Amino acid sequence: MSCREAQELLHGYADGELDLVRNLEMERHFRECPACASDYERLRRMREAMSGSVPYFQPPAGLERRLRSRLRAAAPAKRSIHWQWAAIAAALVLTVAGVWRVALMSRHPDSVEILAAEAVSSHVRSLMAAHLTDVPSSDRHTVKPWFSGKLDFSPTVGDFPSQGFTLAGGRLDYLDGRPVAALVYQRRQHVINLFVWPAPGRLNSETSTTDRQGYHVLHWTKAHMNYWAVSDLNGRELTEFAELVRKTG
Numbered sequence: 001m002s003c004r005e006a007q008e009l010l011h012g013y014a015d016g017e018l019d020l021v022r023n024l025e026m027e028r029h030f031r032e033c034p035a036c037a038s039d040y041e042r043l044r045r046m047r048e049a050m051s052g053s054v055p056y057f058q059p060p061a062g063l064e065r066r067l068r069s070r071l072r073a074a075a076p077a078k079r080s081i082h083w084q085w086a087a088i089a090a091a092l093v094l095t096v097a098g099v100w101r102v103a104l105m106s107r108h109p110d111s112v113e114i115l116a117a118e119a120v121s122s123h124v125r126s127l128m129a130a131h132l133t134d135v136p137s138s139d140r141h142t143v144k145p146w147f148s149g150k151l152d153f154s155p156t157v158g159d160f161p162s163q164g165f166t167l168a169g170g171r172l173d174y175l176d177g178r179p180v181a182a183l184v185y186q187r188r189q190h191v192i193n194l195f196v197w198p199a200p201g202r203l204n205s206e207t208s209t210t211d212r213q214g215y216h217v218l219h220w221t222k223a224h225m226n227y228w229a230v231s232d233l234n235g236r237e238l239t240e241f242a243e244l245v246r247k248t249g
C-alpha cells in the first residue's frame, strides 16, 4: 500500500469502516511508515479529544411534550395507516402472484424440453446397451402383467400387427425422476420406444412433435397418462403409430 492510498483511507480506518483486508494493509503500512503512522495517531487523538469535550445539550422543560403533540397532529389517523398497510400488502400479493405465474409459464417449456432430451437418451441407451427389453414378447397379455408389482400403475399395452407395428416387449426405464413403462415396438427395422407414466390432473393434450439428434419425438397426454414416443422412423409413420396408441389408451 502506498502513502497516498493510506492517506485516502485514513478517515475510513479511524471510523472502522474498512474491510478486514484493508484494515490489515493499513496496520502493516503504519508499521513500515512512521509518517503515516503519526498522521493516524494525530487524527485518533483529535477525535478522542472532540468526543470528550462535546457539550451535552439540555432540552428545555416541556420540549418533549410539545414535540409529541405536534407529531400526533401531523400523523394521519390510525385507520388510514391500516389502509396504507392493506394497500401495500395487496400490492405485494399481486406482485408475488404475477411472479409465480411467470415462473410457472416459463417452467413448462423448459421441463418439456428436458423430458424430450431424457426420452431420446433413454431410447438411444436401449438400442446401444443390448437392453431393449426386460420382457421380450409380442404378446401384450404377457407384457402388461409383467409390469404389475414393478410400477405403481398399469400401462395400457396395445399391439398393432395388422397396421405394421408389432410389439417387441417391455422394459422398466427411468424418466422425469420416476420409474416408467417403456413399451417397445418394431416397424420394419425401426424401433419405437413408447414411454408411459401417470400425469395426475393433466388434461388430454394434442400430440406435439419435436426432432432431436435425428430422432422424432412425439408427446401427448391422455386419460391422466404421459406418452412419449421416440424413434428414427419417419414422422408420418410415427404419427400414425401415435394415433393408434391414442385410440387404445
Ligand SMILES: [Zn+2]
Pocket (backbone or CB within 6 Å): 002, 003, 004, 006, 029, 033, 035, 036, 037
Ligand atoms: Zn506512508
